[in-house]
Amino acid sequence: MSPARTAPMSSEELKWTAVCKLGDILPGTGVCALVEGRHVAVFRIGDSGIHAIDNIDPRSGASVLSRGLVGNLGEHIVVASPLYKNHFDLRTGECLEAPEHSVRAHHVRVNGDDVLIALA
Amino acid sequence: MKIVLVGHGMVGHKFLEELRQLQTPGAEVTVLCEEPRVAYDRVHLSEFFAGKTAEDLSLVAPGFFAEAGFTLRLGSRAAAIDRRARTVTTQDGVTLPYDKLVLATGSYPFVPPVKGSERDQCFVYRTIEDLEAMKAAGAISRKGVVVGGGLLGLECAKALRDLGLETHVVEFAPRLMAVQVDDEGGRILRSKIEALGVQVHTERNTVEITDGRSARHRMVFADGTHLETDMIVFSAGIRPRDELARQNALAVGARGGIAIDDHCRTSDAAILAIGECAAWRDQTFGLVAPGYEMARIAARQLAGDAQAAFGGADMSTKLKLMGVDVASIGDAHGRTPGCRSFRYADECKQVYKKIVVSADGKHLLGAVLVGNADEYGTLLQMALNRIALPADPEFLILPSSDGKAKPGLGADALPDSAQICSCNNVSKGQICAAVGEGASTIGEIKACTKAGATCGGCVPLVTQVMKAEMARLGLSVNNHLCEHFPYSRQELYHLVRVGEIRSFEDLLARHGQGLGCDICKPTAASIFASCWNDFVLKGELATLQDSNDYFLGNIQKDGTYSVVPRMPGGEVTPEGLIAVGQVAKKYGLYTKITGGQRVDLFGARVEQLPAIWEELIAAGFESGHAYGKALRTVKSCVGSTWCRYGVDDSVGLAIELENRYKGLRAPHKIKFGVSGCTRECAEAQGKDIGIIATERGWNLYVCGNGGMKPRHAELIAADLDKAGLVRLIDRFLMFYVRTADRLQRTSTWRDNLEGGLDYLKAVLIDDSLGICSELEQQMQHVVDTYQCEWKTAITDPEVRKRFRTFINDPRADQRIVFVEERGQIRPARAEERPIVENAEVEA
Ligand code: SRM
Ligand SMILES: Cc1cc2nc3c(=O)[nH]c(=O)nc-3n(C[C@H](O)[C@H](O)[C@H](O)COP(=O)(O)OP(=O)(O)OC[C@H]3O[C@@H](n4cnc5c(N)ncnc54)[C@H](O)[C@@H]3O)c2cc1C
Ligand code: SF4
Ligand code: FES
Numbered sequence: 001m002s003p004a005r006t007a008p009m010s011s012e013e014l015k016w017t018a019v020c021k022l023g024d025i026l027p028g029t030g031v032c033a034l035v036e037g038r039h040v041a042v043f044r045i046g047d048s049g050i051h052a053i054d055n056i057d058p059r060s061g062a063s064v065l066s067r068g069l070v071g072n073l074g075e076h077i078v079v080a081s082p083l084y085k086n087h088f089d090l091r092t093g094e095c096l097e098a099p100e101h102s103v104r105a106h107h108v109r110v111n112g113d114d115v116l117i118a119l120a
Numbered sequence: 121m122k123i124v125l126v127g128h129g130m131v132g133h134k135f136l137e138e139l140r141q142l143q144t145p146g147a148e149v150t151v152l153c154e155e156p157r158v159a160y161d162r163v164h165l166s167e168f169f170a171g172k173t174a175e176d177l178s179l180v181a182p183g184f185f186a187e188a189g190f191t192l193r194l195g196s197r198a199a200a201i202d203r204r205a206r207t208v209t210t211q212d213g214v215t216l217p218y219d220k221l222v223l224a225t226g227s228y229p230f231v232p233p234v235k236g237s238e239r240d241q242c243f244v245y246r247t248i249e250d251l252e253a254m255k256a257a258g259a260i261s262r263k264g265v266v267v268g269g270g271l272l273g274l275e276c277a278k279a280l281r282d283l284g285l286e287t288h289v290v291e292f293a294p295r296l297m298a299v300q301v302d303d304e305g306g307r308i309l310r311s312k313i314e315a316l317g318v319q320v321h322t323e324r325n326t327v328e329i330t331d332g333r334s335a336r337h338r339m340v341f342a343d344g345t346h347l348e349t350d351m352i353v354f355s356a357g358i359r360p361r362d363e364l365a366r367q368n369a370l371a372v373g374a375r376g377g378i379a380i381d382d383h384c385r386t387s388d389a390a391i392l393a394i395g396e397c398a399a400w401r402d403q404t405f406g407l408v409a410p411g412y413e414m415a416r417i418a419a420r421q422l423a424g425d426a427q428a429a430f431g432g433a434d435m436s437t438k439l440k441l442m443g444v445d446v447a448s449i450g451d452a453h454g455r456t457p458g459c460r461s462f463r464y465a466d467e468c469k470q471v472y473k474k475i476v477v478s479a480d481g482k483h484l485l486g487a488v489l490v491g492n493a494d495e496y497g498t499l500l501q502m503a504l505n506r507i508a509l510p511a512d513p514e515f516l517i518l519p520s521s522d523g524k525a526k527p528g529l530g531a532d533a534l535p536d537s538a539q540i541c542s543c544n545n546v547s548k549g550q551i552c553a554a555v556g557e558g559a560s561t562i563g564e565i566k567a568c569t570k571a572g573a574t575c576g577g578c579v580p581l582v583t584q585v586m587k588a589e590m591a592r593l594g595l596s597v598n599n600h601l602c603e604h605f606p607y608s609r610q611e612l613y614h615l616v617r618v619g620e621i622r623s624f625e626d627l628l629a630r631h632g633q634g635l636g637c638d639i640c641k642p643t644a645a646s647i648f649a650s651c652w653n654d655f656v657l658k659g660e661l662a663t664l665q666d667s668n669d670y671f672l673g674n675i676q677k678d679g680t681y682s683v684v685p686r687m688p689g690g691e692v693t694p695e696g697l698i699a700v701g702q703v704a705k706k707y708g709l710y711t712k713i714t715g716g717q718r719v720d721l722f723g724a725r726v727e728q729l730p731a732i733w734e735e736l737i738a739a740g741f742e743s744g745h746a747y748g749k750a751l752r753t754v755k756s757c758v759g760s761t762w763c764r765y766g767v768d769d770s771v772g773l774a775i776e777l778e779n780r781y782k783g784l785r786a787p788h789k790i791k792f793g794v795s796g797c798t799r800e801c802a803e804a805q806g807k808d809i810g811i812i813a814t815e816r817g818w819n820l821y822v823c824g825n826g827g828m829k830p831r832h833a834e835l836i837a838a839d840l841d842k843a844g845l846v847r848l849i850d851r852f853l854m855f856y857v858r859t860a861d862r863l864q865r866t867s868t869w870r871d872n873l874e875g876g877l878d879y880l881k882a883v884l885i886d887d888s889l890g891i892c893s894e895l896e897q898q899m900q901h902v903v904d905t906y907q908c909e910w911k912t913a914i915t916d917p918e919v920r921k922r923f924r925t926f927i928n929d930p931r932a933d934q935r936i937v938f939v940e941e942r943g944q945i946r947p948a949r950a951e952e953r954p955i956v957e958n959a960e961v962e963a
Pocket of ligand 1: 674675676684712713714715716718746752755791806824825826827829865
């Protein structure tokens, strides 16, 4: 999987799925949502809002990234995989320690109280 | 060139190491080692009583002889030398030719010619065999006497006391440590030693040892008094082993010892002598540092460096005897003509300090420090490097009551050539070079320069030099936790405690920056838990927990979790075991007995955890904290209840302790072991806290480790009653919680602790920092506020809600696939899994 994103589409072309209410995610943590059969980790971070990346940790193949600790490393807002502690940028999906293990980052939108995801 | 070394002791081995490093071409080396084992660290011999084994004390790196190509003959004593034929013959008749012979035969303990000194249960203190015999005798003795109140005698007295004996020291001279300390210092030293429960008898000349009435022996003194005892250890000085020299008409010193010149050559140029057996200018040296220097000189001589010369040695010493600091530097007795001295004595705190300065008042000649030797490093360097004294030299030893800083000697004031570690001849320049190459902890400095690795006396100064150099290179001594907090874990702990900070948000706002990360968040969570002990998943605290703590289970490679119910002391009822089995069966969990004496159930999916725990709790179980940096298990042996050797109830104590400390969060996990007798079936000496029952109570061992780098625990206190034991463990654990780095087990913490075990004893037993009652209170708070995290979690609907795989779908994670093996499940390997992309759920 590469961090390269598909060409940006306009908001209307994206297929949005409402996954949960904002209040369902404890600020500073993540949850896993099933979006069109794909495991997506959705994080809620202080001021920078909602982020979504794949939930599957490429190194182990386990569906766990939403259970990692979030924070920042320099400019990057990251989650640390709970298994081997490698860090993923929440905005791009890039794996900072091993770029070949990067994941896809997905589109997010908050509509009123609803959290919506569109696969990238 | 054929080289034969006679004697493989400390100095002999140093010689071999040097020789190997110099890579002398064509050297064929044979070593005659009289003892049944290779060289070991005699300086730390007493640690044998604290649980160190002969292997721990060994100075020889594995594979040394094979790699160096040296031949070792163990248990082989040189019996005769033929100087004309240049051969050595061993006691079992082997004759070896030599081109160069190196004698490193050390010393033997002097036993005064007293009638009865050859009786059973009379010992000397020199070899591992001596200590083994003493240990065996100690087990069947109540009272012990050390003859000789010098440096070694006092160390030996400590060993007897640690063996649990009523201990006496009998000294011929009017004071203890007569060589190093003056009258007034000797007086203070004596009262300190007596306060520690060792009885001192000075001016006693033993004339005879006979049968005793109340004990095995009666020692009769010249003044008509007597003392009864079960065992006696002679420590009345040492004599050089120069018998080979005497047999072969080699010159010996006026007071014995094989005479050597500045190049360590004896009167026969083909024979060299080094270490305690050698006499240089009629002087022998009973310390290891001068011996090491001779070893270096001799090796360089043989490698062809004819210039290498021995220039005498500084006999300054600093030691800690039973927690009492004693140091002596240079001309401690003020024998230099015209010298003058300054003295300071505090009979309340039992501190005595004296400095001897030159007639012109410009230089320090000597010093005596008793009770507190903090200034040792500074004073020694001033004396050795002839650094000009400040105008009021008395301030060097006066306590700084007026807030005026002492005219300390910054490491900067030392020349690069200043020798910082005398045991290993390491200069300030070498330490600075090591810092330049990246060493930034005392452990790294030890590893690459050996500074501080022998007697340890120089460690404070080495640390000071290291820090000063790091500061000079602009390498701030960086112990910052991470980019979000410019503090060490210990500092953060104090900020939390003092500022009564209870949330990460508050901590970040007051002392940090950014959002935090997977380093500082769990660290903060652990500190909050140690200080305030709130439920770990309460509100914001939940967001700080590592995945394991967030789900109260250990995450496995496939994203499932393990379930470990607590079984205190490893004890479990049949009903309990059945209940665990039923849960495992119902949820299809893989079941295994752990190395920690309990049962682990693997393969639980996150959404199954609350239901599983609900059933376990109903059956009377609690969280085992297998996931936390917290107390794990207290391993026990079956003890006196069943075992025919047990002397106390180890299971009962283990359960009590596990229940007391369960839930305690710490910088890393903590494990205990409790054994019912010295057979040690619970392997307590491999645990952070180890307890072994004795006839008189409990021995407490600390800082052991069994994992990546096994380390034997050390005896910190003996024969404690249960209340005293618990009090000391409270203090120990809280002090560890306060001061350790993140993810530092007690063993590494201990290895990095300046002052080592003696410092720990001073803080935790003598209360030198005055914090013991605070530590106890803090522990009591943790004990009083314990809750089973799983019980709280399953009864709180908000928390319970978080245990689910998908936020928007009730199904389980289809990617988790098990296969069967030996009748149980295990995670499927990649090639055994159905082919699934990221998506696999077809609706
Ligand atoms: C389950 C168990 C192995 C077993 O099947 O027997 C085990 C399993 C793990 N051990 Fe262990 N250790 C287990 C007993 C031990 C022991 C034996 C003992 O406790 O007597 C040791 C050596 C003793 C010691 O700690 O000194 C041990 C030394 C380690 C170490 C090395 C620690 C060290 O400081 O040297 C690690 C790594 C670490 O903690 O950083 C480790 C780490 C782990 C981890 C947590 C690794 C991980 O992150 O996945 C394993 C996961 C446990 C789980 O999922 O529940 N485990 N581990 C044992 C659980 C004991 C229990 O009931 O809680
Ligand atoms: C309990 C204790 C504590 C000490 N504490 C300190 C301290 O804190 N600081 C300090 O500086 N020093 C201390 N010392 C002193 C230090 O241990 C010695 O200075 C050092 O060991 C001397 O080394 P060596 O090689 O000369 O002698 P040793 O280490 O005694 O080695 C000599 C070896 O030669 C062997 N040998 C003798 N004759 C023959 C022969 N004919 N053939 C073959 N082998 C032979 C002996 O068996 C022995 O193994 C302490 C000593 C003891 C006993
Ligand atoms: S390395 Fe050891 S402790 Fe870690 S999972 Fe494997 S067996 Fe268990
Ligand atoms: S002075 Fe002994 S280890 Fe440094």
